Amino acid sequence: METTAxxxxxxxxxxEALAAELAEFAIELxxxxxxxxxxxxxxxxxVCTKSSATDVVTEVDRNVERWLVEQILNRRPADGxxxxxxxERASTSSVRWVLDPxxxxxxxxxxxxxxxxxxxxxxxxxxxxxxxxxxxxxxxxRARVGHGAFLGDVRLFGxxxxxxxxxxxxxxxxxxxxxxxAQAQVVARLLGQIGDIRRLGAASLxxxxxxxxxxxxxxxxxxxxxxxxxxxxxxxxxxxxxxxxRGRGPGExxxxxxxxxxxxxxxRALSELNADL
Ligand code: IPD
Numbered sequence: 001m002e003t004t005a006x007x008x009x010x011x012x013x014x015x016e017a018l019a020a021e022l023a024e025f026a027i028e029l030x031x032x033x034x035x036x037x038x039x040x041x042x043x044x045x046x047v048c049t050k051s052s053a054t055d056v057v058t059e060v061d062r063n064v065e066r067w068l069v070e071q072i073l074n075r076r077p078a079d080g081x082x083x084x085x086x087x088e089r090a091s092t093s094s095v096r097w098v099l100d101p102x103x104x105x106x107x108x109x110x111x112x113x114x115x116x117x118x119x120x121x122x123x124x125x126x127x128x129x130x131x132x133x134x135x136x137x138x139x140x141x142r143a144r145v146g147h148g149a150f151l152g153d154v155r156l157f158g159x160x161x162x163x164x165x166x167x168x169x170x171x172x173x174x175x176x177x178x179x180x181x182a183q184a185q186v187v188a189r190l191l192g193q194i195g196d197i198r199r200l201g202a203a204s205l206x207x208x209x210x211x212x213x214x215x216x217x218x219x220x221x222x223x224x225x226x227x228x229x230x231x232x233x234x235x236x237x238x239x240x241x242x243x244x245x246r247g248r249g250p251g252e253x254x255x256x257x258x259x260x261x262x263x264x265x266x267x268r269a270l271s272e273l274n275a276d277l
Contacts, residue, residue: 079095
């Protein structure tokens, strides 16, 4: 059973059954959408920009999101939806879906095989299940709250025990040039305290990489809920710690995750280096 500082979280049998059903549907959605994205990558696509010249979107992102919305509404017409490419529907059930049709769109446009479909599902405002699917590698990361995290059928337990000086930490940068310059200064100072840094280009997969022990930690400022909702559940269900700055919870201001041994030192360093946030 999942526990918090306040004690175990109790869910009704009905909620448990619904969460299990939603978790299966999330996998079906992410993997189905992933096949569409992969086919789109091979067929060729137009690229447009969004918030800045470096924030790109393709017709494949939009088609995949449209497909996801259709699937959800066909099966669960009362559910709410929040999607990166504009899908927004209020929920008249207790359920809302948080969708990133292609996380790592820049990688997708370059032909780099590090992108994913991210599907998270909330029940009464709490993420209860998620799936992050990389259609190029075929890796399907999934979790249901209180039931662990898995890569396919293999249970995930997070990274090795490591101290800050040896830790390999992933990060990412926003699309606004001013923010990126500030983020670069933080990375420059953090590099002197850690083992090494990685910038892989898809936040959802970065979170899953920590769950799978491929990175010791990961942090990013300015993510959107569709980037992290599913991955954050997966990494915490793998037994990792998650935080924002100065003891706040993870969110748009900061998502930081790490294995239990590394977490206190990494979160402290990030809080000090981002004193202005
Ligand atoms: C982006 C990726 C990237 C992260 C950016 C995100 P998108 O998502 O996850 O790794 O650094 O902050 O916006 O735009 O490719 O869906």
